[in-house]
Amino acid sequence: MTERQVQISLGAGAILASLFLLLWAIPQWVSSPSNVQKLILSPLFWPYALAGFTGLTGLGLLFGGLGSDDDGEPVNEPSDNPAAAWMRLAGMAAIMALTMFLMPRLGMVLTSMLVFVASAFLVRTRHPVTAVVCAVLIPLILYAFFAHVAGVAIPQGNVLRLP
Amino acid sequence: MSFVDSIAAGLSVVGNIEAFLALFVGVAIGVVGGAIPGMSATMAVALTLPFTFAMQPITGILLLLGVYKGGIFGGSIPAILIKTPGTPASSATILDGYPMAEKGEAGRALGMALWASCTADVISNLALILFAGWLASFALSFGPPEFFTLILFSLTIIAGVSGKSLLRGALSALLGLLLATIGLDLVYGTNRFTFGDPNMMGGLNFIAVLIGLFAIPEILAMVWNPTAHVGTARSLGKNWVTFADYRRSFKSIVRGSLIGVFLGSIPGIGAAPSAFLSYSEARRTSRNKENFGKGEVEGVAASEAGNNGVAGATLIPLLALGVPGDVITAIIIGAFMIHGLQPGPMMFILNVDIIYGLFIGLIVSSVFLFFIGSVAIRGFKYVADVPKRILIPGVLVLCVYGVFAVNNNIFDVGVMFVMGWVGFMMVRFQVPAAPFLIAFILGPLLEDNFRQSMLMSGSDPMILFRGPITWFFWGLTVLTVVAIVRAGVRAVRTSALAGK
Amino acid sequence: MKFRTLGAICALGLGLATTAAAEYPERPINMVIPYGAGGATDISARTIAEPLGNAVGSPLVMANVTGAGGATGSVAVQNAKADGYTMLFARVGSHSVNPAMKATLPYTLDDFRFVTVYEINPVACAVSPSSGITSMDDLIAKVAEGGVTYSSSGVGSLLHIAAVMVLSEFGVEEPLTQTTHIPQKGGGAAATAVLNGTATFLCTNSSALASFVANKQLVPLMVTTPDPVPGFDAPTAADLGKPALHQLVGWTGIAGPDDLPDDVAEKWGAWMATATADPEFLEKMTARGSVIELMDPVKANEFIEGQYNTFRKLVDDLGMRIEG
Numbered sequence: 001m002t003e004r005q006v007q008i009s010l011g012a013g014a015i016l017a018s019l020f021l022l023l024w025a026i027p028q029w030v031s032s033p034s035n036v037q038k039l040i041l042s043p044l045f046w047p048y049a050l051a052g053f054t055g056l057t058g059l060g061l062l063f064g065g066l067g068s069d070d071d072g073e074p075v076n077e078p079s080d081n082p083a084a085a086w087m088r089l090a091g092m093a094a095i096m097a098l099t100m101f102l103m104p105r106l107g108m109v110l111t112s113m114l115v116f117v118a119s120a121f122l123v124r125t126r127h128p129v130t131a132v133v134c135a136v137l138i139p140l141i142l143y144a145f146f147a148h149v150a151g152v153a154i155p156q157g158n159v160l161r162l163p
Numbered sequence: 164m165s166f167v168d169s170i171a172a173g174l175s176v177v178g179n180i181e182a183f184l185a186l187f188v189g190v191a192i193g194v195v196g197g198a199i200p201g202m203s204a205t206m207a208v209a210l211t212l213p214f215t216f217a218m219q220p221i222t223g224i225l226l227l228l229g230v231y232k233g234g235i236f237g238g239s240i241p242a243i244l245i246k247t248p249g250t251p252a253s254s255a256t257i258l259d260g261y262p263m264a265e266k267g268e269a270g271r272a273l274g275m276a277l278w279a280s281c282t283a284d285v286i287s288n289l290a291l292i293l294f295a296g297w298l299a300s301f302a303l304s305f306g307p308p309e310f311f312t313l314i315l316f317s318l319t320i321i322a323g324v325s326g327k328s329l330l331r332g333a334l335s336a337l338l339g340l341l342l343a344t345i346g347l348d349l350v351y352g353t354n355r356f357t358f359g360d361p362n363m364m365g366g367l368n369f370i371a372v373l374i375g376l377f378a379i380p381e382i383l384a385m386v387w388n389p390t391a392h393v394g395t396a397r398s399l400g401k402n403w404v405t406f407a408d409y410r411r412s413f414k415s416i417v418r419g420s421l422i423g424v425f426l427g428s429i430p431g432i433g434a435a436p437s438a439f440l441s442y443s444e445a446r447r448t449s450r451n452k453e454n455f456g457k458g459e460v461e462g463v464a465a466s467e468a469g470n471n472g473v474a475g476a477t478l479i480p481l482l483a484l485g486v487p488g489d490v491i492t493a494i495i496i497g498a499f500m501i502h503g504l505q506p507g508p509m510m511f512i513l514n515v516d517i518i519y520g521l522f523i524g525l526i527v528s529s530v531f532l533f534f535i536g537s538v539a540i541r542g543f544k545y546v547a548d549v550p551k552r553i554l555i556p557g558v559l560v561l562c563v564y565g566v567f568a569v570n571n572n573i574f575d576v577g578v579m580f581v582m583g584w585v586g587f588m589m590v591r592f593q594v595p596a597a598p599f600l601i602a603f604i605l606g607p608l609l610e611d612n613f614r615q616s617m618l619m620s621g622s623d624p625m626i627l628f629r630g631p632i633t634w635f636f637w638g639l640t641v642l643t644v645v646a647i648v649r650a651g652v653r654a655v656r657t658s659a660l661a662g663k
Numbered sequence: 664m665k666f667r668t669l670g671a672i673c674a675l676g677l678g679l680a681t682t683a684a685a686e687y688p689e690r691p692i693n694m695v696i697p698y699g700a701g702g703a704t705d706i707s708a709r710t711i712a713e714p715l716g717n718a719v720g721s722p723l724v725m726a727n728v729t730g731a732g733g734a735t736g737s738v739a740v741q742n743a744k745a746d747g748y749t750m751l752f753a754r755v756g757s758h759s760v761n762p763a764m765k766a767t768l769p770y771t772l773d774d775f776r777f778v779t780v781y782e783i784n785p786v787a788c789a790v791s792p793s794s795g796i797t798s799m800d801d802l803i804a805k806v807a808e809g810g811v812t813y814s815s816s817g818v819g820s821l822l823h824i825a826a827v828m829v830l831s832e833f834g835v836e837e838p839l840t841q842t843t844h845i846p847q848k849g850g851g852a853a854a855t856a857v858l859n860g861t862a863t864f865l866c867t868n869s870s871a872l873a874s875f876v877a878n879k880q881l882v883p884l885m886v887t888t889p890d891p892v893p894g895f896d897a898p899t900a901a902d903l904g905k906p907a908l909h910q911l912v913g914w915t916g917i918a919g920p921d922d923l924p925d926d927v928a929e930k931w932g933a934w935m936a937t938a939t940a941d942p943e944f945l946e947k948m949t950a951r952g953s954v955i956e957l958m959d960p961v962k963a964n965e966f967i968e969g970q971y972n973t974f975r976k977l978v979d980d981l982g983m984r985i986e987g
Contacts, residue, residue, distance in 0.1 A: 031353045038622045043348040054337045092386045096580040112560040123389040125552040142564045152568045153724045209700035306861045352818030361738040361769040365730015494701035507878030571726040
């Protein structure tokens, strides 16, 4: 993406977000009691104001982008292999989703061991052995610290219950 | 009682080995606690509190104050090394600290953070000792209208941290303001964007948002391009901050400390806005303006001075009025009360020995901070030498533990992940993250104080102009906005000329 | 999988432990504190933690789960497994004012089983000395003139309903329109609002006001208990002929999910009796202005129901209930 494209897509995105908020999200998800005497005190006032400003900023970005020249230079360094990069990002998203799913079941310690290994190999670490060793040790050390020094109730799983 | 008598009385209560030992241990706990993301200074203080029950009052309170001061500095260590602020107050330090670490200057950044923190600490303590009474009465003249104008002015910081496009900074800030509306409405208690989920009713956890916005995008960027860092000098080297650096940044440090003292003495603002304000002021006036955000040592100095300047000054409303300025001082007030001490004007008459004992302890704490900080930096800075593809999964796991520990809630871990993707998109679209964060902190304050003012006056907007303090901030806001607009117009003109 | 269930289950480290015939408790008990560190509930909980831990014979893990006026932490316990390993420090705000005021609350009183109420906090009303108000009569006279405001730590807090209830008991017919509520974020901010003149008065736990009163920064107008509160030179509700206000007190109790087994509840009764008898605990709590009064489960439930019904009636009469 070039500078101009970024500007235009940001502008368009902001305008869409603002319309979405104004027309659907705020009426739907912000409740206001019926006995509000003054508009200015209503719980709706601030969200509407913000949504309006978002729209204005979007317009500004859009016109700024349309008015500028395209220099043809991409803003982000190109990845050597975009398809693989997208795959890795999707992989990371899957790791995060799995983390949320597994944590209540396996407990935080086992889950973070898996997360550590998975993400270390996802970024193709050059030190696979170290990575596995760290993956076992770091969650254990953190558990010992948070549970026993800081007194935090770290979630325990149904598989393994640490002292 | 004369000043000398007061000092002597103070010495008589702190002049023992336990008091200084407690202070020393406190600073050490604070630095380590602050350096662990999610643990934060607040939690370190809360965890230390039960141990103070059995101590002499002054010893216990010095222990807590040590933890507090150490924690505020400790937060800058992970901010610089792994782009994860250890406490919210150190988020401004990331802006220049992390780029410095990327350039292989972690040692220099950490050293500057320590020097600036200690200097600001001394200034802040002096302000407390000399001006407590005066600043406290000033703080009491801050009602909702004054707060509203102060925060409105503080929002102009956004222009200073927006980078090259003000509009994108504004977009980022609006996003932060919108996310901050999630939760229960202040005045009516109704739901706003909670989607019926009780976890959303309390609003998004600030630390989860903070870590998500800064640390997780770094991990995602690594996933996107795992070899981007190969070949760049990240290792620590032998670099250390020089006296020339310190002298060059001295003005920013003093300015930051004073900003910290001012904002710290007003209850309810906290250290993070102060650090950002100090940073943006330093950037505005610095000769190296261009280098800010790319690893400028003065930026680190300004942010750290801004947040440590608050530490001593928050004790002003605490001691002089009995009013806690933030969560940490609220816990410390608890410690006073458990020992049967009642902070407030009478304490300066009834417990003058304790007050002066605290003053002496505070002065000493800056010295302790300097030594313990130096040792800690030496210990922690090897983190910069860890291979990045081992470090990154480690940071991920650390963030999961830390964010969970803040509120014992797994939901917050999810918030962190989602905010990580938001932050990553913002990086890809070159939208600066700092305005988002400032707006997220200040937005609710702005709205709440506005509505409280309207409730006070029966919706008469004239209350927002009710006295000299409000006029002062209105004037300052107008001046700043004019300056920003003029700078913007000039930038457009120069780029138009350059284009021709 | 809904986040809330997820959050609740794991936040509390519940896991399905081996529920063999082993004696309860065979592992640490998680105690959820639904308010932030340094608040009244937190200090009360952490003070009882030590004697209670000794009585239980197994460590207690204190977990602050804050947000939404105590609702976030309460929901975490509501959804937890009722095995006695996740218990809640319930407080007047989260378990009698909130249910009475908020239709939108994700839980009701029936979702919890109270094992005890152990602490009562008298409520006191105070004004700033510069206001010129020295008695409740002055305050009520001022209400008639208009422009009286009161601060609270938020909608649905004890402070909110306390001010309304006091005004209503003293004959103000429409407290919602004759006076203005200025909510603040937290109890400290509420007291500051009265100090700096943002609000005219507030009614809150006497412990939160003790230092301001001792320092003569605030003037107490009344306390709601039948007996005078040490350090507060103000008439009691009984002196003023308003016995209905005796209901208006703060309290801290311990609750579990509603299907908590009987044997667990019994054990808690015994533990609490030992813990609250601890002289050091008693001394610390009374120094903070609390009254230690141990209630068994039946009495605790009656007490809370009674307070809830009083508040609910007031809320319905005045149309204060939050529906949206």
